[in-house]
Structures are given as C-alpha cells and as structure tokens.
Amino acid sequence: MENLRIPGPTPCPEEVLQAMTKQLINHRGEEFGKILNGLTARLKQLFQTKNDVFVLTGSGTGGMEAAIVNMLSPGDKVLSVSIGVFGERFADIARQFGAEVTPLRFELGRAADVDDIRRALQNEPAIKAVLVTHNETSTGVTNDLASISAVVKEFDKLLIVDAMSSLGCISLPVDEWHCDVAVTCSQKGWMAPPGLAMVSLSPEAWQAHASARIPRFYWDFSKCKSYLEKNQTPWTPAVSAFFALAKSLEMVLAEGLANSIARHARVGKFTRDGVKSLGLPLFADENYASNAVTAVASANGLDIVKLVKIMREEHNIVLGGGQQSLAGKIFRIGHMGWVTEEDIETVVSALEVALPKAGFVK
Amino acid sequence: MENLRIPGPTPCPEEVLQAMTKQLINHRGEEFGKILNGLTARLKQLFQTKNDVFVLTGSGTGGMEAAIVNMLSPGDKVLSVSIGVFGERFADIARQFGAEVTPLRFELGRAADVDDIRRALQNEPAIKAVLVTHNETSTGVTNDLASISAVVKEFDKLLIVDAMSSLGCISLPVDEWHCDVAVTCSQKGWMAPPGLAMVSLSPEAWQAHASARIPRFYWDFSKCKSYLEKNQTPWTPAVSAFFALAKSLEMVLAEGLANSIARHARVGKFTRDGVKSLGLPLFADENYASNAVTAVASANGLDIVKLVKIMREEHNIVLGGGQQSLAGKIFRIGHMGWVTEEDIETVVSALEVALPKAGFVK
Numbered sequence: 001m002e003n004l005r006i007p008g009p010t011p012c013p014e015e016v017l018q019a020m021t022k023q024l025i026n027h028r029g030e031e032f033g034k035i036l037n038g039l040t041a042r043l044k045q046l047f048q049t050k051n052d053v054f055v056l057t058g059s060g061t062g063g064m065e066a067a068i069v070n071m072l073s074p075g076d077k078v079l080s081v082s083i084g085v086f087g088e089r090f091a092d093i094a095r096q097f098g099a100e101v102t103p104l105r106f107e108l109g110r111a112a113d114v115d116d117i118r119r120a121l122q123n124e125p126a127i128k129a130v131l132v133t134h135n136e137t138s139t140g141v142t143n144d145l146a147s148i149s150a151v152v153k154e155f156d157k158l159l160i161v162d163a164m165s166s167l168g169c170i171s172l173p174v175d176e177w178h179c180d181v182a183v184t185c186s187q188k189g190w191m192a193p194p195g196l197a198m199v200s201l202s203p204e205a206w207q208a209h210a211s212a213r214i215p216r217f218y219w220d221f222s223k224c225k226s227y228l229e230k231n232q233t234p235w236t237p238a239v240s241a242f243f244a245l246a247k248s249l250e251m252v253l254a255e256g257l258a259n260s261i262a263r264h265a266r267v268g269k270f271t272r273d274g275v276k277s278l279g280l281p282l283f284a285d286e287n288y289a290s291n292a293v294t295a296v297a298s299a300n301g302l303d304i305v306k307l308v309k310i311m312r313e314e315h316n317i318v319l320g321g322g323q324q325s326l327a328g329k330i331f332r333i334g335h336m337g338w339v340t341e342e343d344i345e346t347v348v349s350a351l352e353v354a355l356p357k358a359g360f361v362k
Numbered sequence: 363m364e365n366l367r368i369p370g371p372t373p374c375p376e377e378v379l380q381a382m383t384k385q386l387i388n389h390r391g392e393e394f395g396k397i398l399n400g401l402t403a404r405l406k407q408l409f410q411t412k413n414d415v416f417v418l419t420g421s422g423t424g425g426m427e428a429a430i431v432n433m434l435s436p437g438d439k440v441l442s443v444s445i446g447v448f449g450e451r452f453a454d455i456a457r458q459f460g461a462e463v464t465p466l467r468f469e470l471g472r473a474a475d476v477d478d479i480r481r482a483l484q485n486e487p488a489i490k491a492v493l494v495t496h497n498e499t500s501t502g503v504t505n506d507l508a509s510i511s512a513v514v515k516e517f518d519k520l521l522i523v524d525a526m527s528s529l530g531c532i533s534l535p536v537d538e539w540h541c542d543v544a545v546t547c548s549q550k551g552w553m554a555p556p557g558l559a560m561v562s563l564s565p566e567a568w569q570a571h572a573s574a575r576i577p578r579f580y581w582d583f584s585k586c587k588s589y590l591e592k593n594q595t596p597w598t599p600a601v602s603a604f605f606a607l608a609k610s611l612e613m614v615l616a617e618g619l620a621n622s623i624a625r626h627a628r629v630g631k632f633t634r635d636g637v638k639s640l641g642l643p644l645f646a647d648e649n650y651a652s653n654a655v656t657a658v659a660s661a662n663g664l665d666i667v668k669l670v671k672i673m674r675e676e677h678n679i680v681l682g683g684g685q686q687s688l689a690g691k692i693f694r695i696g697h698m699g700w701v702t703e704e705d706i707e708t709v710v711s712a713l714e715v716a717l718p719k720a721g722f723v724k
Contacts, residue, residue, distance in 0.1 A: 002388075004385070026371075092579070194602075215577075218424045235423040239557075240606070241603065
C-alpha cells in the first residue's frame with residue numbers, strides 16, 4: 001500500500017473506510033437524522049464554537065464558494081490576505097462572483113504581516129470582509145490567526161477563514177478568535193474521505209447573509225438551516241461520506257482535540273527535524289511552519305521532480321510537488337489527520353536513499 | 363436490513379460498498395487518472411453519447427445548478443416544462459440565477475403535452491433553452507423525451523434535461539435525442555451512493571457556455587474540460603465515491619444497458635400489476651408510467667402517512683411519501699438501480715398485510 005503523504009486526501013483508518021460499507025439509508029429518515037445531529041454536535045465541539053455548523057456535499061472549494069456567495073453582494077469590497085495558492089483561490093472565487101478584491105499578498109513561504117493588514121484596512125474603510133487562509137497548504141505556512149482576527153475585529157470587519165487544513169490539526173478556537181465563517185473539508189485533519197465541506201457561521205455572518213445578494217441555490221445557508229431544524233440536509237447528502245465522517249470524528253474526539261493538536265505539533269516538528277537532518281532547507285519561515293504540511297526547498301543539485309518520482313516508484317511514498325509557481329521548486333510532505341512519527345520516519349529514511357539518486361550532494 | 367424503496371438513495375450491491383474500503387489515493391496521480399478515464403468512457407457508453415461527460419462532486423441538485431450557471435446569462439428566456447417537484451426545482455434554480463422563466467406546468471401525474479410545448483415556443487421566439495425533466499420522481503411519470511426533443515429542435519432551442527432518475531433505468535440515447543445537457547446522479551439508476559453528479563454537453567451546449575455570463579467557479583465546465591485533459595478534476599474529487607461509481611458502472615455494463623433498461627421495464631410493470639392487484643389506484647397516467655418509481659394514490663379510506671409508518675416499523679420497508687402538495691396523498695415505491703421482481707414482491711406482500719391496518723377497505 002502507498003504511504004500517501006500529500007496534504008489531502010489523507011489516508012483513512014480502516015474503521016472509517018469500513019463505515020462506508022453500511023448499506024444506504026433514507027436521507028430523510030430518523031436514522032440519518034440522528035447521524036447528522038450527532039455529527040453536527042461533534043463538529044461544534046471540534047470547531048470550539050456555539051455557531052451554526054453545516055455539512056455540505058461538495059469539495060473544500062465548494063465550501064469556499066459557499067462562504068463567498070452566502071456572505072457577499074456584487075460590488076462588495078473584500079480584503080484578500082494571501083500567502084499562497086489557496087489564498088489566491090479564495091480571492092479568485094470572490095472576484096468571479098463580483099466582489100471588488102483588494103489583494104494583500106505576502107512572499108511565498110512567509111506568514112501574513114498583521115501590520116500590513118492593519119494598514120490595508122485603514123486605507124480602505126469600505127472593506128466589508130477579510131478573507132484569510134489559516135494554514136496555507138501550498139507553502140506549509142500557518143498564519144497567526146489570533147492576531148489577524150484581533151486586527152480584523154478592531155475594524156469590525158467580517159472574518160472569513162479558509163480553515164481547510166487547520167481545523168482538527170492546528171489550534172483554532174472559532175468563537176474565541178471571532179471567525180465569522182470558517183470552512184474546512186473532510187479529507188484533511190479529519191481522517192475522512194473527500195466529498196464533504198463543513199462550515200460555521202457566527203451571528204454576524206447570518207446578518208451579512210441576510211443582505212448578501214450574490215445569487216445562490218445549492219450552497220444557500222438559509223436552506224441548510226431550515227432543513228437542519230428537521231434533521232435533514234436540503235439536497236440528497238453523500239450518505240456514505242457522512243457515515244465515514246461520523247466515525248472519524250468519533251475517533252478524533254476519542255483521542256481528544258487537544259491531543260490531536262499536540263500530536264500534529266509533535267509530528268510537524270519531527271518532520272522538520274528529519275528534513276533538516278538530511279541537509280535539506282525548509283521552505284517556510286520556521287516561526288510559522290505548519291504542523292499539517294512541510295514544504296521542502298531544493299538545494300545542492302536536487303532535482304525535485306525526479307525525487308518525487310523516485311519516492312513514488314521505488315519507495316511507494318506519494319509526496320506533494322510544488323503548485324503553480326512553486327512547481328519543481330519545492331516538495332511537500334503531508335502530515336495531517338491519521339499520522340504518527342512512524343509514518344514520517346519511513347519518509348525520512350526513504351528520502352535518505354532517494355536524495356543522491358535525484359542529484360542531491362550533501 | 364431495511365428494504366430501501368425510496369427513489370434514491372437506492373441500495374447498493376455489496377461489491378460497490380466494498381469498493382469504498384480501498385485506501386485513499388492521490389487524486390492528481392496516475393492511478394486516479396486511469397479510474398477517472400475509465401469511468402468517463404463508461405458513462406459515455408451509458409449516455410449513448412459522443413459528447414463530453416464530466417463527473418462533479420456534489421448532489422444531483424448541484425448538477426442541475428451546474429447546468430443552469432454554465433448555459434445561461436441573467437435575463438435569458440427559458441421555457442420550463444414542469445410535471446412535478448423536480449421540474450419546479452429546475453425552474454427555481456434558473457430563476458434564482460436571473461433567467462426569465464416561462465413556466466409550462468402540467469397536472470401532477472400526467473406527462474407534458476408536446477403540442478403545448480410547441481405552442482409555448484411559437485409564442486415566445488426569444489426563448490433560448492428548454493428545461494425538461496425526463497423522469498419525474500415526485501409523480502412517477504416519464505415524459506416522452508424523444509417527441510419533446512423533436513419539437514425543441516424544430517425551434518432550434520437548447521435542450522437541457524434532468525435525467526437524474528432516467529439514465530441507466532429508462533432508454534435515453536443522449537445523442538439520438540439531441541440532448542444538449544443531460545444531468546444524472548450516482549444514487550438513482552447507477553447503484554452507487556449519492557455524492558456525484560454526471561453531466562454531458564453537446565457542441566451546441568459548449569457554444570452556449572462560451573457566452574453564458576452567470577457567474578460560476580466550482581461548477582465551471584471549462585475547468586472540468588481542461589482538467590479532464592490531464593485526467594484530473596479541477597477540485598479534490600470524492601475519491602471513494604468515484605471508486606464506488608467505477609465499480610457500479612462496470613456492473614451496469616456487465617449486465618448490459620439494454621438488459622438493465624429491460625429489467626427496469628419488467629420490474630416497473632411488475633410493481634404496477636402488484637399495486638393494482640391490491641386494489642390500489644396508480645397515481646400516474648399509465649401511458650407514461652415510470653419504470654423507475656411507482657406513485658400510488660390513496661383510496662378506500664387508506665391513511666397514507668400511517669401506511670408508510672407501518673411499512674417501515676413493522677415490515678422494515680422504507681417507502682417514499684408524497685412531496686409538497688402530494689404529501690399524504692400518494693406514496694412511492696422506488697425501483698431503480700439494484701432491484702429485481704423479488705424486492706418488489708416483498709413490498710407487495712407486506713402492503714397486503716399493512717393496508718387494512720392503515721384503514722384500507724378492499
């Protein structure tokens with residue numbers, strides 16, 4: 001079996017995969033209602049929120065689109081705090097639906113600077129919402145969301161957070177940090193297969209929703225809310241994926257959220273130490289290094305494309321490459337969800353063998 | 363185990379459920395690419411089309427939204443041919459995104475009248491597209507899509523077909539019947555779990571797409587096309603659901619599309635005969651009775667809500683109730699996908715026992 005070390009989809013525990021062998025049930029019946037309710041309650045615990053939480057059938061990007069179309073009107077001004085590919089995607093979605101996006105971009109590999117965000121908000125008082133990526137999967141950087149939130153709330157703006165690869169792995173108390181919308185998806189920290197996006201909405205988000213005029217139907221949070229009151233989803237949900245997520249969240253809670261976050265911190269450090277011990281440079285500013293994914297830069301003649309190929313073909317380890325402008329310049333080791341030091345130890349040992357074959361001279 | 367007789371989700375064969383126990387893989391890797399390619403090729407066979415076919419991660423309603431936002435611009439005139447809840451939903455989506463919808467509604471339980479469609483198209487030359495439900499799940503009626511298509515194409519309009527519960531169960535040669543867009547979903551005729559929508563696009567649909575200005579991102583067919591050229595999907599797909607669908611389509615093709623359609627015809631007739639033998643009236647015009655779902659009307663003191671409850675609690679058989687204005691007035695027996703006469707025989711035998719308890723006097 002492959003050692004799947006991309007930053008999502010991530011490997012799932014056998015119990016989670018087995019949960020999907022349960023025969024399909026009526027999505028408008030009592031049994032599914034109980035599963036949906038239980039799942040929603042667990043998500044609230046794990047988001048550390050009293051806000052409404054909905055599970056949407058769709059990819060994480062669908063969840064991002066849902067956040068945009070439910071919160072904004074065409075012409076609304078939005079500040080996009082972007083530190084990589086997924087920050088850019090969030091801004092693209094907003095632009096696509098008619099928002100006026102002020103981009104605030106930071107050098108790849110670095111976290112967002114809170115003072116720059118403050119200046120941007122001072123310069124554009126008409127900004128309604130701020131889009132932030134908590135953990136940027138493309139560069140392995142975790143933003144200081146607590147500090148960013150403090151600034152955003154100083155200016156009383158809506159805070160819309162891409163928490164795809166942070167929730168479950170990295171501390172994100174949604175209420176304490178005043179996240180108006182937080183979006184995550186099943187296949188990152190939650191040890192479940194892809195196909196579901198999960199989103200939380202603060203009372204302020206509901207206010208924004210009430211006047212948001214971007215057209216929407218499938219992603220409409222009002223419909224999610226009225227159906228959840230009947231223990232249902234508006235549209236036929238991906239029932240089997242709900243079975244899987246219900247099981248995986250049960251497992252996350254059995255471990256304990258704090259323990260899961262501590263494990264990710266341990267495995268994150270273990271990965272960075274391992275990479276450094278091989279003589280490879282970390283791509284991300286180590287002060288903001290992600291505990292969910294580690295980006296490794298090239299050095300000493302290393303051909304990254306070749307390395308990723310050798311790791312896959314000779315060691316059965318699937319690493320992530322660099323995306324877009326970082327293609328061929330970095331590789332990424334995913335360590336979110338169902339992962340321990342042992343999984344990473346295997347990767348580091350294999351890298352030790354593969355590196356010289358990919359041109360690396362220590 | 364429940365005998366799940368709602369019109370989707372439908373029960374899945376054990377092999378299909380087991381397919382989801384396969385560990386997750388890289389959705390941008392070679393293995394997933396092969397699965398996606400194979401799946402797409404099988405869908406083309408089963409749609410009987412040379413058109414592009416895409417698999418979207420989302421519910422069937424997501425697929426309907428995708429059809430609307432990819433084909434239309436705000437202000438476009440659309441004829442909605444509606445014979446029930448799902449016809450109304452298609453029109454609602456179009457309206458929601460700014461299309462000007464001319465509704466053409468037919469009495470519940472009856473098929474669309476082709477002459478009425480012709481008159482509507484004569485009256486409104488500016489109409490750009492016609493929305494049609496092939497098989498209306500809410501009433502158990504199958505429209506005569508071949509004749510409808512002939513009229514729509516007489517006027518050279520775009521034909522956008524909700525084929526959710528027909529494709530796979532009821533003959534629908536997409537190319538022969540000139541369907542510009544046909545949308546289906548995994549949990550109806552295809553014996554797979556919900557969570558995927560599948561859509562085909564004709565060259566004329568691509569032309570319409572090129573000038574369609576409703577904003578879109580997640581559902582954008584151009585992105586589907588450019589990624590499919592790389593054997594990928596634009597966003598992280600519901601990988602496990604793809605495993606299941608790949609397996610179930612393999613099974614449909616092993617049976618043979620013509621055989622599957624013949625089986626649905628046989629089971630459909632068997633269901634109608636069984637219902638009539640109990641002294642219950644069919645709700646749908648029998649000339650257009652669906653081979654995928656049978657709607658049964660009340661008669662002779664029958665309390666439908668009570669009947670559905672007794673069937674579930676005492677016989678472990680889950681029937682569909684009536685939706686919206688038909689709540690309490692009809693019940694529905696789903697017989698799409700993985701179904702044989704034996705499954706229906708169980709239902710008819712249980713009905714025989716349950717009917718008197720629900721007030722029915724033969």
